[in-house]
Amino acid sequence: MEEVPHAIEEIKEKMKTVKHKILVLSGKGGVGKSTFSAHLAHGLAEDENTQVALLDIDICGPSIPKIMGLEGEQFLEDNLGVMSVGFLLSSPDDAVIWRGPKKNGMIKQFLRDVDWGEVDYLIVDTPPGTSDEHLSVVQYLAAARIDGAVIITTPQEVSLQDVRKEISFCRKVRLPVLGVVENMSGFVCPNCKKESQIFPPTTGGAEVMCQDLQIPLLGRVPLDPHIGKSCDKGQSFMIDAPDSPATLAYRSIIQSKCVCESCEFTWRRGQKVI
Amino acid sequence: MGSWQRLLLFGGGSLRGGGGVCAPPRGSRVLVCRRQLSGAESETLKQRRAQLMSRGLPKQKPIEGVKQVIVVASGKGGVGKSTTAVNLALALAANDSSKAIGLLDVDVYGPSIPKMMNLKGNPELSESNLMRPLLNYGIACMSMGFLVEETAPVVWRGLMVMSAIEKLLRQVDWGQLDYLVVDMPPGTGDVQLSVSQNIPISGAVIVSTPQDIALMDAHKGAEMFRKVHVPVLGLVQNMSVFQCPKCKHKTHIFGADGARRLARTLDLDVLGQSLPEDCGRSGKKIATTSRVIPQVSRKFA
Numbered sequence: 001m002e003e004v005p006h007a008i009e010e011i012k013e014k015m016k017t018v019k020h021k022i023l024v025l026s027g028k029g030g031v032g033k034s035t036f037s038a039h040l041a042h043g044l045a046e047d048e049n050t051q052v053a054l055l056d057i058d059i060c061g062p063s064i065p066k067i068m069g070l071e072g073e074q075f076l077e078d079n080l081g082v083m084s085v086g087f088l089l090s091s092p093d094d095a096v097i098w099r100g101p102k103k104n105g106m107i108k109q110f111l112r113d114v115d116w117g118e119v120d121y122l123i124v125d126t127p128p129g130t131s132d133e134h135l136s137v138v139q140y141l142a143a144a145r146i147d148g149a150v151i152i153t154t155p156q157e158v159s160l161q162d163v164r165k166e167i168s169f170c171r172k173v174r175l176p177v178l179g180v181v182e183n184m185s186g187f188v189c190p191n192c193k194k195e196s197q198i199f200p201p202t203t204g205g206a207e208v209m210c211q212d213l214q215i216p217l218l219g220r221v222p223l224d225p226h227i228g229k230s231c232d233k234g235q236s237f238m239i240d241a242p243d244s245p246a247t248l249a250y251r252s253i254i255q256s257k258c259v260c261e262s263c264e265f266t267w268r269r270g271q272k273v274i
Numbered sequence: 275m276g277s278w279q280r281l282l283l284f285g286g287g288s289l290r291g292g293g294g295v296c297a298p299p300r301g302s303r304v305l306v307c308r309r310q311l312s313g314a315e316s317e318t319l320k321q322r323r324a325q326l327m328s329r330g331l332p333k334q335k336p337i338e339g340v341k342q343v344i345v346v347a348s349g350k351g352g353v354g355k356s357t358t359a360v361n362l363a364l365a366l367a368a369n370d371s372s373k374a375i376g377l378l379d380v381d382v383y384g385p386s387i388p389k390m391m392n393l394k395g396n397p398e399l400s401e402s403n404l405m406r407p408l409l410n411y412g413i414a415c416m417s418m419g420f421l422v423e424e425t426a427p428v429v430w431r432g433l434m435v436m437s438a439i440e441k442l443l444r445q446v447d448w449g450q451l452d453y454l455v456v457d458m459p460p461g462t463g464d465v466q467l468s469v470s471q472n473i474p475i476s477g478a479v480i481v482s483t484p485q486d487i488a489l490m491d492a493h494k495g496a497e498m499f500r501k502v503h504v505p506v507l508g509l510v511q512n513m514s515v516f517q518c519p520k521c522k523h524k525t526h527i528f529g530a531d532g533a534r535r536l537a538r539t540l541d542l543d544v545l546g547q548s549l550p551e552d553c554g555r556s557g558k559k560i561a562t563t564s565r566v567i568p569q570v571s572r573k574f575a
Contacts, residue, residue, distance in 0.1 A: 029351010
């Protein structure tokens with residue numbers, strides 16, 4: 001394990017050209033972390049002067065190549081670069097059946113051996129849980145300073161239960177929480193426009209959880225069948241459906257929010273925390 | 275015995291460790307010999323290799339008292355594995371009340387079974403120091419969720435997870451069970467490997483939603499089970515369609531019929547489609563609407 005401190009120093013050097021690092025986390029699987037990460041990256045990269053990088057550290061289930069519509073390429077646009085283990089597989093159907101130490105090695109390589117260049121925002125998409133990948137990325141970026149984490153959840157208690165654990169994890173490892181996004185929050189019937197709660201917030205949803213834990217609720221994104229279709233086609237949903245309530249919700253989260261402003265503010269505050 | 279062949283390289287390459295070839299210094303000649311193996315020798319070599327590779331791997335041993343183990347898995351998270359596992363256990367019990375059913379939750383990081391089965395509290399210990407599973411709706415349940423506080427994260431690396439899985443498999447007093455349904459976490463990593471290497475699994479049910487992103491990971495999950503020689507019973511397509519409670523209009527929120535395409539590709543059956551009724555209502559008995567049970571029971575008949 002003597003090589004770990006050495007790797008941390010190397011990564012700190014490499015990350016000097018990366019201004020902001022944001023992790024997208026959730027204790028629960030399937031809540032929309034990769035979807036949110038991809039659209040956050042798209043949204044930030046709409047400003048041509050902002051250099052954005054998207055790193056997918058979900059080794060077993062890398063969704064980012066598919067969502068971003070990339071086939072073995074790492075650059076989508078001039079100012080948006082993507083890295084994922086999905087690019088290193090000979091076929092998208094290959095299963096990566098690795099135990100923890102091998103996954104840690106891969107993550108170290110992504111952080112240390114990828115030439116990110118001058119980047120304004122590095123967004124890191126993570127797998128569900130609080131396991132090797134999460135520990136590794138926090139450990140390796142320890143000296144390089146992470147701005148914070150955005151936590152994704154759905155409104156149901158089964159998700160919130162796991163998300164509370166994730167927030168506890170962030171507090172344990174002193175990772176500032178920028179806020180929570182409630183995804184799949186309501187569905188409007190295309191026929192009669194009635195809003196239904198497919199994942200009912202039986203315990204008050206993310207709003208009550210955020211109040212209890214004193215964390216900002218960054219926004220609520222409703223369910224839209226077109227989101228899944230855009231992701232499957234590898235296109236930005238915000239461009240495919242610019243008038244959808246879900247697009248408006250994403251934009252409001254990306255623009256008004258804490259991502260841009262709180263990055264600096266929360267980091268400075270986080271320096272004094274715990 | 276094998277025959278020797280000599281290959282003479284002039285100013286060519288020399289073999290170095292790792293199989294790469296580099297140019298030797300000028301003017302040198304390198305003699306490379308390669309031996310061809312006979313059929314019997316290569317068979318012996320294969321067996322020897324398999325023996326060496328399996329050193330250090332856990333020995334597969336059945337759980338005492340448990341007849342059949344069915345795992346419910348998916349490469350993808352949030353597709354409804356726990357919901358399907360709970361439904362499967364309840365329906366197996368309802369299908370034949372003489373069968374004893376157990377439900378084991380090996381999702382160490384995000385255990386959902388306690389909430390879904392409306393169970394709380396720490397398990398008691400039997401006289402032989404084994405954990406007694408908690409009972410509800412006639413199903414014996416065990417989960418990491420009973421062993422840690424609800425809000426406490428389990429921040430463990432793979433090695434500790436392996437040790438916890440070993441305890442959940444071997445140190446539970448299941449009694450005599452006809453079926454043990456195992457709810458797996460998402461992914462194809464430590465937990466999946468540990469479970470498939472430690473116990474013989476009768477079959478795996480793969481759950482997915484219809485969209486491509488989920489199906490890609492479900493495909494990986496199915497491939498993983500094939501690699502570790504666990505029979506895949508089939509696919510369950512979850513969250514297929516939503517019916518508006520007001521106008522009864524049906525919307526395929528996550529796409530339509532993706533699981534059928536994947537099942538055809540993998541030469542598997544689609545065991546059933548479950549509807550999103552009652553999902554999210556924690557703690558209540560969930561009636562299954564899938565056709566999974568007759569299909570699964572038939573596989574074990």
